[in-house]
Amino acid sequence: MPSALVFFTELSDAPSKAQRELLTLAASIGEPTVAVASEVPEAAVTQLGAYGVNKLLVAPANESSFLDHSLSALEAAVKESAAQVVVVANDNFSREVAARIAVRVDGSIVTDAIDISADLVVTKDELAGSYSAQAQASGGVLFVTLKPNSIEDTPQAQAVSVSVEELAVSAATAPSVRIMATEEKVASDRPKLTEARVVVAGGRGVNGDFSAVEALADALGGAVGASRAATDAGWISHDAQIGQTGVTVSPQLFISAGISGAIQQKAGMQTSKCIIAINKDVDAPVFEIADFGIVGDLDKVLPQAAEEIRRRQA
Template sequence: MPIVLIVAEQQPDGNLRKATFNAISAGKQLAEKAGGELHIALVGKDPSKVADELKGYGAKAVHLGAAAELEHYLAETYAPAIAALAQELKADYIGMASTAQGKDLLPRVAGRLRAAMATDVMAINGSGADITFTRPMWAGNVFADVKLTTPVKVLTLRATEFPAAAGGQGAAEVKTFSPKVEASKTKFVDFKEVKSARPELTEARVVISGGRGTKGDFKEIEGLADDLGAAVGASRAVCDAGWVPNDLQVGQTGKVVAPALYIAAGISGAIQHLAGMKSSKTIVAINKDPEAPIFQVADYGMVADLFKVLPELRAELAKLK
């Protein structure tokens, strides 16, 4: 029976990263299509604290590997642990959310197992041995259906394309194992968190993004975001200029988002940016240039100065409450 192993991810604060639940639902879909079963793995210094959270998603088993050496995430120490577990379970598929950690770790796991890999999988097609994956190429301008022909197949899963798994599907068996620990030539030095009271970009229901048109003044964007409980995003130009933290970049090479509402203020809409937000349900574009490409993907466009529109928008939205 085909085995699908989904790797869960703990944030530095120990909580599960939400994209894990999107990856679990993709893994469940894959297990159903392959006619196999879903397993979930988590390794780290203390994975047991989130064990209960991982139990209710219809997995056959949740495998927890604890080791002091795994305190700080490093691809070099996590990859042997995951690869050894996958070999022991005879996993056919290994998947993880397309987070920074997923993209750093899984190719190293794949390398260890000489497995072919598909990055940013958006859809799982076919069934049995004929499963193919749809993934973006050329900054999302092309969707490719790919088949992996190695015995073990490795995937990162784009969280915005799979719903977060619903819990309450029975209690999976929780198994602990001793992760394979190898000496590392890399050591963790520090992690500087960008702290924000606003929701995480990839998890927010509403995203307000600013581009070059803001000239670096994000006050109105942040104000509107706080009014709506939204996350703040930015175009590449704005991050490059150092006006906002890099972590806010929306685009093919930054964060890929798909909120219910995406408001692009002063963003022209380069291909690279569009690839990161085109899947949003409703898109609003505010830009002075009527020819800006952002208007081609916007449901509602306003040709106007964002510094005039945003305060008005905040006042008008306040009336709805």
């Protein structure tokens, strides 16, 4: 049975959904070890036990050299755990840390994975989800970044007790990046766009008013996304842009409203499990990839949908 290591830069009281998916995947490969590059609260340790994690390696944070510290912590954890496979989140920071350590330890890396089998064959989407590819490392430790929403978050039937050890990390003598100041972003009640199970996205068709898109997203507990036409117009922040030059999402349900479905837009959402498109133009390209299409005015369709969902929830 291969030994799996999961690496997090930080872990709060309750691991996020994307973190729980990483733990679920690691447990399906072998008895997982978790390494965290900062202090871990007691409540999180209990949560790790519920996912079958029997060992936790903690490298207390070094605020002034965040990147160097994460690199040193992951490198030390790979050596300490003797893991054959290391799974990390698919965000830019984790991808960079994993790729740099893969080079240092002469390993291999596969990004954007959606699954890893017990014999370490990695499945990933290629060309914006047009193809599914399977890859196997030819040697060394295998590093894998997992796309959120690819696997079902499932705790183990039986929780295990977690042994906690401090990880000896060599201090970076001259940090390449020094954090001068940090400012917490205003927290939204909505889930993170890249991790949400439901995304409702609006395009030029919303004509400057995202309130109906937001109301449907809130009724479904989802995140709000947008096309580039909408973000370029300044109707919504650039963080919300989905597509080739924005973020890639792969939720269980993607609702596209007033978006034509240009190739650069599709590149960021076409691996969604179920796509519902609302567009008043029956020939809009988005209908080519939609599982369900509604030809109609989003100003009528979105409020009706939100109202019906709220009525059924009541």
